[in-house]
Amino acid sequence: MREPAPTDANNSEVQIVAAEPRSVKVWDPVVRIGHWLLAGGFLTAYLTAEENQPIHVLAGYTVATVVVLRILWGFVGAKHARFASFVRGPGAAFGYLAGLASGKSKRSIGHNPAGAAMTVALLICIGGTAISGMALLAAEEGEGPLAVFITAEGEGARAVEGSVEERGLAEDAETGEEGGEEMFEEVHELFVNFTLLLIGLHIVGVIASSLAHRENLVRAMITGRKRGGD
Numbered sequence: 001m002r003e004p005a006p007t008d009a010n011n012s013e014v015q016i017v018a019a020e021p022r023s024v025k026v027w028d029p030v031v032r033i034g035h036w037l038l039a040g041g042f043l044t045a046y047l048t049a050e051e052n053q054p055i056h057v058l059a060g061y062t063v064a065t066v067v068v069l070r071i072l073w074g075f076v077g078a079k080h081a082r083f084a085s086f087v088r089g090p091g092a093a094f095g096y097l098a099g100l101a102s103g104k105s106k107r108s109i110g111h112n113p114a115g116a117a118m119t120v121a122l123l124i125c126i127g128g129t130a131i132s133g134m135a136l137l138a139a140e141e142g143e144g145p146l147a148v149f150i151t152a153e154g155e156g157a158r159a160v161e162g163s164v165e166e167r168g169l170a171e172d173a174e175t176g177e178e179g180g181e182e183m184f185e186e187v188h189e190l191f192v193n194f195t196l197l198l199i200g201l202h203i204v205g206v207i208a209s210s211l212a213h214r215e216n217l218v219r220a221m222i223t224g225r226k227r228g229g230d
């Protein structure tokens with residue numbers, strides 16, 4: 001069978017849509033599906049932190065997987081997904097924010113400079129949350145991918161002392177918690193809380209930019225499309 005001749009319509013980066021002549025495709029499926037998996041996964045992990053450990057860990061792994069894929073996609077993915085196309089210095093981000101209220105800030109087809117900085121900050125902090133969660137799981141239960149590097153401390157200490165306590169009952173009788181475990185718990189909580197702060201700012205930023213540029217950025221993150229350049 002013969003290959004169809006390439007046409008403009010096959011260009012996935014700037015695809016003109018017949019029904020909406022000025023609409024261009026900006027966010028590819030990796031970015032869009034990844035975004036909503038991140039948002040849903042983070043929220044699920046947060047809400048199941050105490051009661052439901054398996055769901056918490058599963059949601060956390062989902063988020064971690066999306067972050068890894070998104071970072072790789074940032075190097076090899078579609079145009080607007082690439083870090084090289086949107087990452088700029090902090091000056092650009094603050095300049096954009098300063099001009100937002102006065103209407104001086106320009107609209108971007110991809111991430112605006114503040115959205116770009118937020119994207120990087122969120123990916124780092126969500127990654128930190130997931131890694132510290134895995135470290136905590138290893139220190140507490142001796143489970144997960146980091147269990148190779150981090151042992152549940154109670155086990156090691158008791159082995160040295162010749163204790164007969166079973167593996168998994170890794171709780172120190174006096175402090176109620178092992179030092180490493182406590183440290184990882186602190187770090188995990190710190191990352192979670194800082195990420196929550198960023199998420200709050202992220203949502204405020206999305207609303208502010210949507211109002212300033214009179215476009216629905218949330219819808220764009222669902223459909224992948226924005227109106228053409230202006």
Ligand code: HEM
Binds near residue numbers: 031042043217218
């Ligand atoms: C309901 C709440 C949320 C809404 C409405 C929302 C909306 C958006 C929108 C509109 C963008 C594109 C911004 C732009 O045009 O520059 C975006 C990007 C992003 N958001 Fe959210 N977001 C939400 C929650 C979250 C949460 C909870 C997280 C993290 C756990 C998150 C992480 C990100 C990331 C990493 C990006 C960058 C996308 C990429 O380049 O891959 N968002 N979000």
Ligand code: HEM
Binds near residue numbers: 050060064129136144
């Ligand atoms: C990425 C999203 C995640 C969020 C939002 C999150 C959030 C939380 C929160 C709020 C706590 C309670 C902290 C405390 O009570 O001191 C917690 C505990 C914990 N998290 Fe996560 N976490 C995430 C990912 C992970 C991952 C990927 C793992 C492991 C694979 C993990 C393992 C744990 C463990 C073992 C605990 C201690 C539970 C307990 O002993 O009560 N978390 N997490």
